[in-house]
Amino acid sequence: MTRDEMDALFAEHCAAEAAKDVVTAVATLTPDAEHDVVGDPQGVLRDPTAVTERYRGLFDALTEEKFVTLRRYYGDDFFVDDSQWSGRAPGTFAGIPGGDRPLTFRILHVCEIRDGKISRENVWLDFAAIMQQLTA
Template identity: 65%
Template sequence: MKPHEMDELFARHCAAEAANDVPAILDTLTDDVEHDVVGDPAGVLYDRAAIGERYKAVFDALHEEKFESVHRYYGEDFFVDESHWYGTVTGMFLGIPADGRRIDYRILHVCEVRDGRISRENVWLDVAAVVQQLTA
């Protein structure tokens, strides 16, 4: 894929996340996707239903207000997106109750692509920043 095609794919993926639209998110992923949110107790997921449940749990915990890419790097079949997330914790996040608290943190997506979709999504959160804000 060319960089502009990866940009369009990731824009659709992020728009679906912002809309809490699990079917639209799953539509951006290959059928055999590897989904890894580093540190998530569920580990690496390969089952689309389980991935959908992971997203639903995130949507129950967080309300996104703004997501902005800072830098993006490309390879032949991958991209790395460094972003900043802003929003409100609407429930329990990372095991910490913080109902209604506004937070922001850096996030890194490392994604492999194949046939116009994301075949591997590896997500890294700045957990230290999140914990600091939720326990302050």
């Protein structure tokens, strides 16, 4: 894929996440995609049903208001996106009740691409910033 095609795919994926559209978010992944939110006790998921449930849990916990890419790096079949996420935590996130508090944190996506879809989504969250804000 070209950089523009990767950007379009990730834009579709992120727009689906912001809209809490589980079906479209999962549709941007290959059926056998590896979904890894580093630090999530569920570990690495490969089953589409489990990935769908992870998204539902994230969408219940967080409401995105702004997602800004700070830097993006590309390889032949991957990209790395370094972004700033801002929103609210209406539900329980990482075991902590959000209380609809405002929340801002850095997020790093490492995504591999195959056949025009994301075959691996590795997500790193700034859990220190998240914990500090949710427990303040």
